[in-house]
Amino acid sequence: MKDYKLLPKITLWSLLALGIVFIAMFFLGGSAGSLEVAGDFLDIPRFTDLFLIWVYILMGIAILITLGVVVVDFVENWKTDRRKAYTTLGVVCGFVVLACICWFAGSPEKINIIGYEGTDNVGFWAQLSDAVIYACYILIAATLIAMVWGVIHTKKLK
Secondary structure (H helix, E strand, C coil): CHHHHHHHHHHHHHHHHHHHHHHHHHHHCCEEEEEEECCEEEEEECCHHHHHHHHHHHHHHHHHHHHHHHHHHHHHHHHHCHHHHHHHHHHHHHHHHHHHHHHHHCCCCCCCCCCCCCCCCCCHHHHHHHHHHHHHHHHHHHHHHHHHHHHHHHHHHC
8 A cells, every 4th residue: 555655746756757858848959940920030849749749638637637536526425415516516517607608709710820821720729729718717817706705705704
């Protein structure tokens, strides 16, 4: 049992080390060419794709862990206290509603990206990008509101 206690530490340190290596490769790995933008030449980092894939992997891991924790929390609460289980389910439903609202607020119209000639900036991908941006705005605002409310509520209790 003692060996399993080291596994989370080893995993986190390994992910951190890999992240530092990929960031260093992105910023220090040289140029894969240049792009002319408004008369200026901008360098294109050589390891951009590798860095983006790493970010996608980390996002996937974070989403899987979050979903796993929510499911385990729901099952444990269902066994002991159904009211807490319904609260957990309500929070999950709230995030699903938020995702739907952000999705429909997004636009499938083309996003103009300087120097990009591909097709990943229209339709589904453009709408997904907008949805993620809107969700980030809403969650940041909700976090700030919760922080202010928490300070006010704590001061009121004292």
